[in-house]
Amino acid sequence: MKNIIIAASLIVVGAFGANIVISETSSAACSDGKIMTLKPWYDGLLDGDCNVKSPGDNTDSQANFIWKIVLNIIEDLLQVVGYATTGYIMYGGFLIMTSNGSSDKVAHGRKTIMNAAIGLVVALSSVAVVSFISSNIGI
Template sequence: MKKIILAIFITFMPVLYFSNNAYAAGCNDNQTFFGLPAWYRGLTKSGEGGCQIKNIGPSGIGEVTLEQFVWTVVANIIDMAFRVAGVAAMGFIIYAGYQYMIAVGDPGKLASAKKSLTNAIIGLVIAVLASTIVTFILGILG
């Protein structure tokens, strides 16, 4: 029992020993959270007080119009959804591969696994292309 406790202690000691410093985030439009962009991507400006959202107002008065603001936020949310769809498609590819491995030569299971794999790859391609198109449109808008 002592050896097990000692092994656990030695295993986790490096993790417990080192600590990281935490700093405030900068005003960077390309920040992500688990690979998902922020809803305000393309709408930030650097100011004296740090990172701020651009002022909304009529053309010529505000930094962005209400229409630009709304469409930028909607495009960011759509981009997040397509990225999540891409991750889901990768999960389906892994699941289809698992189905293929356990088919053990059964023609019905093999056909089902191949169909699942084909559909998952098509879904992944659609999700990646859609996310790329949304990012391109966001680049044009902002």
């Protein structure tokens, strides 16, 4: 168990470290604020000076502003679910590798992988649906 925690910690620290190095070396006027593939809540709401746009007095623009924030947050949460299911797939593989030929442990590992794969498909499909909705309603 201790080795799993150490490996997971190294993966997370490495991913964030690589993101910091990549974002510091980019030559854009303002960074996109992404961590791994997670977008910030204000994605798509910045003006040319890297400031968050004002929603304005028009109720349609305020509604679009709010929907854009909500869809950004929903997409990020679904991506976190995708990361978690990927972790469960790796965990199921670990269970199979450490089963020592026990058929019960192998079956438990396979069931874990199957359930996680189904969850991953659902999460990725949900991210695609959210992206499709946000691009088609003009937000």
